[in-house]
Amino acid sequence: MTVLADVERAVRTAAPHALVEAVRGVLEAAYGATSVQLHLVDYGLTVLQPVGGGIPAGRPDEALSLNNTPEGRAFGSQEPSEREVRHKDAVDHHLPVTVRGERLGILTVRLPADRSTAATTEELTQVAELLGHEILVAERDTDLYRRARRVNRLTLAAEMQWELLPARACAAQEYALGAQLEPAYAIHGDNFDWSADAETLTLAVTNGMGEGIQASLLTNLAVNALRNARRAGIGIADQAALADQALYEQHRGASHVSTLLLRFELATGQVEAVDAGSPQLWRQRGKNVERVELEAQLPLGMFEESDYVAQTFQVEPGDRLLFVSDGVYAAVSPRGELYGDRALSRAINSTSLLPAPMVPRAVLRELAEHRDAESLDDALVLCLDWFGRKDDGTSGDMHPYGGPGALDS
Numbered sequence: 074m075t076v077l078a079d080v081e082r083a084v085r086t087a088a089p090h091a092l093v094e095a096v097r098g099v100l101e102a103a104y105g106a107t108s109v110q111l112h113l114v115d116y117g118l119t120v121l122q123p124v125g126g127g128i129p130a131g132r133p134d135e136a137l138s139l140n141n142t143p144e145g146r147a148f149g150s151q152e153p154s155e156r157e158v159r160h161k162d163a164v165d166h167h168l169p170v171t172v173r174g175e176r177l178g179i180l181t182v183r184l185p186a187d188r189s190t191a192a193t194t195e196e197l198t199q200v201a202e203l204l205g206h207e208i209l210v211a212e213r214d215t216d217l218y219r220r221a222r223r224v225n226r227l228t229l230a231a232e233m234q235w236e237l238l239p240a241r242a243c244a245a246q247e248y249a250l251g252a253q254l255e256p257a258y259a260i261h262g263d264n265f266d267w268s269a270d271a272e273t274l275t276l277a278v279t280n281g282m283g284e285g286i287q288a289s290l291l292t293n294l295a296v297n298a299l300r301n302a303r304r305a306g307i308g309i310a311d312q313a314a315l316a317d318q319a320l321y322e323q324h325r326g327a328s329h330v331s332t333l334l335l336r337f338e339l340a341t342g343q344v345e346a347v348d349a350g351s352p353q354l355w356r357q358r359g360k361n362v363e364r365v366e367l368e369a370q371l372p373l374g375m376f377e378e379s380d381y382v383a384q385t386f387q388v389e390p391g392d393r394l395l396f397v398s399d400g401v402y403a404a405v406s407p408r409g410e411l412y413g414d415r416a417l418s419r420a421i422n423s424t425s426l427l428p429a430p431m432v433p434r435a436v437l438r439e440l441a442e443h444r445d446a447e448s449l450d451d452a453l454v455l456c457l458d459w460f461g462r463k464d465d466g467t468s469g470d471m472h473p474y475g476g477p478g479a480l481d482s
Contacts, residue, residue, distance in 0.1 A: 089211035113178035117257035164189040168201035174244025230261035230289035242430035251430030252455040262288030263451040295330040313381040320374025345383040357393040390461035400452035404444040432456040
């Protein structure tokens, strides 16, 4: 544990932009590492982008595919992997950089073959996790890591939306979450939000009307109004009512926001829901996939002083919930064919063995094959796998893939 303590001390005293260099210095001294390289996944979940220097000899400083590279496979499986290089006298260790289920990227450490032991791999795995935590803290003070995630320039509306998000994945004893927005670099109105404490998980899926910066501004107002109400400790029906008032006061009904708002009791699986607009909820229970029909209520901000009522339903251990925006189920092909319920049900079934963080990307990839290639409509998919909690406070039966990150994508 001495090496881990040295790394922790080094990154916490390093400048925010110099975390990789700090880790490299410790690993060179402790293990004789000849290179230490960090790659972060881009906004579109398509490639791993390099951060800083330290590229091994013969390896270009370029993006790496998630599908056909050792780094990409380690990212998908969320398991450390090793690969012998240079006539077997060195080993590359590819280590997932993940924080509470949020998959940030891969740390690659090249070591002499005689220093590559199981104990070393375990320590390096903990180093990668520690680095992930420090990156999230450092992002308050540097743009280095955000810039590294970009294959293309974000539109201003997309910049605002990505800054508004909590993360793209989260895992706890009782659940695993994953979400993705498309087009990743030009999203404007769709958004998701979540927050959990010891007893509850609250989710919101939001779609602001309009396009471009106006849609993004509208969604920003709605999400922050919901957060403000949630942090005041009130129920989701009142959260919706207060956000509705904030939007109406600003736009007088000329603009509105569709929102699906849910609150899960972690101990029991009881769910309160407010369906205020277009996002849909689907459930996979065993081999059965069906839409969860909720009582439709008015979108937020449409009329003055709308009343909202929460309805309840139950989730069971092993359930998978999928939240989709109208940019998914209402997408049309170049021939005008609606994506619709049947295609969405097939997509949910075809991704049933993937861990929750990888499902949205896979569903959106299938959607992209259906809809017009030039379509810029927002599309959002959020996946929640429910494990539940036993009476002793531990998690219940796991999803067939065995929990977050168990399978290669």
